[in-house]
Amino acid sequence: MQITISFRGKTQKPPVTIDLPEDTTVDDLKKAIYKKIPKYYPDRQRLTFNEKVLQEGKTLNEYEIKNGDTVAFKDLGPQISWKMVFLIEYLGPIVIHPIFYYFKSQIYGEDFEHSKMQEFTYYMIMAHFIKRELETLFVHRFSHGTMPFRNVFKNSFHYHALSGANIAYWVYGPWNASGTSGGERNEWYIWACVAVFVYAQISNFSTHITLRNLRPPGTRVRKIPYGYGFGLVSCPNYFFETVAWFSICVLTNSLAAWLFIVAGFYQMYLWAIKKHKAYRKEFKDYPKNRKAIIPFIA
Template sequence: MAESTIQVKVTAARKKTSLLRSLALPLTLSFPPSPPPTVRDVKSAIQQAYPSFPATRQKISLPETSKALGDDSAILFGSAGDAELAVGDLGPQVQWRTVFLVEYAGPLIIHPLVYHLPQLFYGADVEHSALQKSVYAMVLLHFAKRELETLFVHRFSHATMPLLNIFKNSAHYHLLSGLLLAYDVYRPAFSAPAVAGTWRANSSLLAAAWAVWVFAQLSNLSTHLTLRALRPAGTTTRAVPTGYGFSAPLRLTFPNYFFEILAWGAVCAMSGSLAAGLFLAVSGGQMLLWAQKKHAAYKREFGDKYPRSRKAIIPGIL
């Protein structure tokens, strides 16, 4: 080994895919000693050696563990100026932005089909009630907002995710907030003649639900813009967010999740739809798990700099 370089030996992880077996591993990589190479540098060097194995598909870990090392992790070298890492194959990848766009496109396609073609789904025409029209508008506006945020607001810390996740993630939106919700709410039982004289036709209730929904959607957008401002384009910078939702009076780590739940809660209260309730329960439960896990991670990462009074997702409670 030349004195001006340090070496990293890369071996194959224990779980080998067909792609991993096709590579000539172990591979020895050489780096200048300064600045110290990171996991990102190792991934880039592996991709350069094996163009069929892109960095986004690689999982780098220590040989004795399966826990992935972060891209910004510095490589620890022994006294001889060398190190050993294991590389695994995450499988085919897809852009996070693409996943989001596909997820949210489902309800935008399904709801108009069910709403405008009732003969196809119910075998009868439906005289849509103000309630049905409100749910229809709320769903389309919500997911159109999601698509626009994906294109112009969100910045992703990871470029890709496993390809198979697009089917799992899309099923949640396409089935629960798409087909099931649309079929339940636009059916004849919620039509104008069917709800006439009932609480579902109460204009004050509809107006109150719209007020809560608009407030929640605008608040959700505000928190997304705050998070965008924390991460300059092309970076993975992380910082403690402050401002509306994050600071007093709510003091939440994930006010965007809270406002999302509030918006769908308005749809549930306005409609009394079991399908809307199911979607809220499933998505709210998932957001709760994400929020608690990420909240704990933030406290570990930022230590005393992270506000102790903040809750994860529900103000003053959780």
Template sequence: MVQVTISAVSKTPSSRGGFPYTVDVAQEAAVGDVKAVIYAKFPKFKPTRQRITLKGEKKPLVEETKLSDVLGAPQNGWELQVKDLGPQISWRTVFLVEYAGPLLIHPLFYYFPKVWYGQDVQHSALQTYIFAFVMLHFTKRELETVFVHRFSSATMPWFNIVKNSSHYHLLSGVLLAADVYRPKFSATSTYIIGTVRSNDKFLWICAGLWAFAELSNLHTHLTVRALRPAGSRKRGIPYGYGFNLVSFPNYFFETLAWSVICVMTGSVGALIFTVVAAGQMAIWAIKKHKNYKKEFGKEYPRGRKAMIPFIL
């Protein structure tokens, strides 16, 4: 057995000031075992709230990490730090709530236009296409959350659900719906009548491009899922369709799908949401791309960009 001294980085309300805390663990113990010991001592300090780090460092240690691998052979015992991350909520729940917003908001604007615009709206084919695209997109996202995605982190701080959901509920929900279902885009509008936006061939071509982007996005998610066995945090280098050019083709294909909607409609609401979403995905892609290269080194394909082929 080895003595491990655990100190608190900051105040830990769940533990009521019981740190530093010393406990005996087996030499082959992992970080997850330490979390379990802390939880046994302080029942309100759940493992999902704990961030374990080496003393003086900020990078969290994953639960599978063996203490001997990061702390070496015990001399006078080991030292670790713990930080209380606060109340947590599962990433899966967060995703489900995020995507539920547009699924509830768009039907309200589409089926009850008189409530929002003070008049009935005879929907154009364009509006019907956009409504179908949005409902299919977010239904797909909900199903992927339940059946496809495997999360490297189980939880996140619960208050972040408000920030994360506002992006979808307000921008792709209220803003987009209020704009594209208004009378300007209706079947009787001069913005639609006699223009390319009422042309069946144009609408079908756009629908085909949108479907291509959505199915490609799904394919990349399935590729990533296959790299991580259930219940593990294992990471591998993805290859194949889309990944030969960029590290995160899922972001590229999603941006392409929303760009199609922007071209179809000329909607300011669609443009705002697409620009904001693409910007955020670019930030994520660049950060994760750097992490890939750092983790896999020379093994990682040198020619790949982060998100947009040959550009970014």
């Protein structure tokens, strides 16, 4: 059958016609467009028919697209893989925190001894983001392959600025040094915060493994997640992430850390609500007692 591709938006091109077999998938159509116009690789394409976005993995017949129909094309612009986006985001704090921690005399203009609070906070934050990088490389499977490259800068700001430079500058400063009121913490207090942090990180990792095992490699399969954490909320990974950062906030008592957790939780809350609604819409037998992100509350 013949499908006409109509270019929308800023793409100033005349319509093109593509010949395809009857059982063509959306993936096949995108590859055919790419073959005809090499600039527009599949991840860069957004195809719609009757105002419906064509999803990869489905056939054109499922959208009732017939011979002679016209499919609208929109260029999404240069793309970058989600895996690379996450690697760039988490790399920021991994680079920034050691700079503030080890080059304190150059940054603050004086030399001082780090307090136990500063020392433990440093290693907790480094462990958190190194864990994130390793999970990105070896655990996560992404339902969406790419995102617009321009969004990398916006996404990275949250991590590089808020959890990177802002927290590092205020937490590792001389006002929190050993012997100061800002840096003094009881031994039991520090270890209690570390214990909560470790528990939350292990729990967060466990939920990531559960989510990974739901989706076979190279697929976009969606299933109802069950197991540790998922009995209470749809997104326990976000809940445990919040608990981990809450322990850092309590340990440091830093406004910079509280700012990061508030901004981060707000974004995770929006994501959780969206995922929760999507689960309930897609799966008729989705557990009704689950909340989105906070057990028994929201």
